[in-house]
Amino acid sequence: MKMSNVHERTIAAPIARVGALLDTLASADDKFWPHENWPRVKFTLPLQVGVTGGHGTGPYTVSSYTPGQHIRFEFGGGRQGFHEFTLQEVDGTTCLLRHATKGKLTFNSARRWYFLIRPLHNALIEDLFDKVESQVAKVVHPQVWSSRVQKLRQVRGLSPVKNEIPPRS
Numbered sequence: 055m056k057m058s059n060v061h062e063r064t065i066a067a068p069i070a071r072v073g074a075l076l077d078t079l080a081s082a083d084d085k086f087w088p089h090e091n092w093p094r095v096k097f098t099l100p101l102q103v104g105v106t107g108g109h110g111t112g113p114y115t116v117s118s119y120t121p122g123q124h125i126r127f128e129f130g131g132g133r134q135g136f137h138e139f140t141l142q143e144v145d146g147t148t149c150l151l152r153h154a155t156k157g158k159l160t161f162n163s164a165r166r167w168y169f170l171i172r173p174l175h176n177a178l179i180e181d182l183f184d185k186v187e188s189q190v191a192k193v194v195h196p197q198v199w200s201s202r203v204q205k206l207r208q209v210r211g212l213s214p215v216k217n218e219i220p221p222r223s
Contacts, residue, residue: 055164057135059155059175063183067190069141069149073122075186076139080107085189088181090217106130111171134158151186153179170206177203181216 065072078085080095087095087109097107097116106115114127117136126138135157142150155175159167180197187193199207204214 055159055161057155057157057159057164057167059172060152061154061176061179061183062150062152063187064144064148064150065183065187065191066148067187068147069143070122071190072149072151072186073141075189076123076125076141077101077121079125086182086186088178088185090185091181091213092178101125129157133163151183153182173200173203174206174210 075085079087079101080097081100084094089095093110095107095109097105099105101116101119103116103119106113108114112133113130114137115130116125117128118124118126122141124138124140126136128136135155137153137155140152140154142152144150177197177199184193184196188196199214199216208214
């Protein structure tokens with residue numbers, strides 16, 4: 055069974071500003087990943103093609119990386135597919151941040167994805183968009199976790215209460 059999940063947000067900031075945040079992923083000063091509320095992304099080496107790591111959901115490997123513009127991660131551990139972040143310039147003051155996940159799922163993994171993982175994945179990506187946007191522009195509609203996401207987080211041993219993203223400096 056094929057699975058596709060896409061999130062996009064137009065951000066009122068030049069692509070270079072948002073791209074600089076993307077390039078901090080998994081670093082000691084990670085300004086991209088919403089580690090305030092979710093497990094950190096960890097790699098075996100600094101962000102580069104070929105590095106392996108993840109954020110607690112199974113391993114993935116950076117298969118392509120264009121600094122400031124694009125990162126693609128290929129799933130490992132018997133999973134087929136990828137997820138990626140892409141930045142596209144809309145105009146000189148606006149860019150589009152996109153996250154796409156595509157994969158091939160077995161029946162059991164599809165059930166797990168749709169009922170248990172997808173709600174958490176969607177919340178994580180929207181938190182990431184909020185974090186990125188809050189550092190370069192005003193977040194118009196910050197995400198509020200649904201009761202389902204709160205319950206799923208609690209079952210996984212994560213806090214059901216959302217920490218606020220630190221204000222931009």
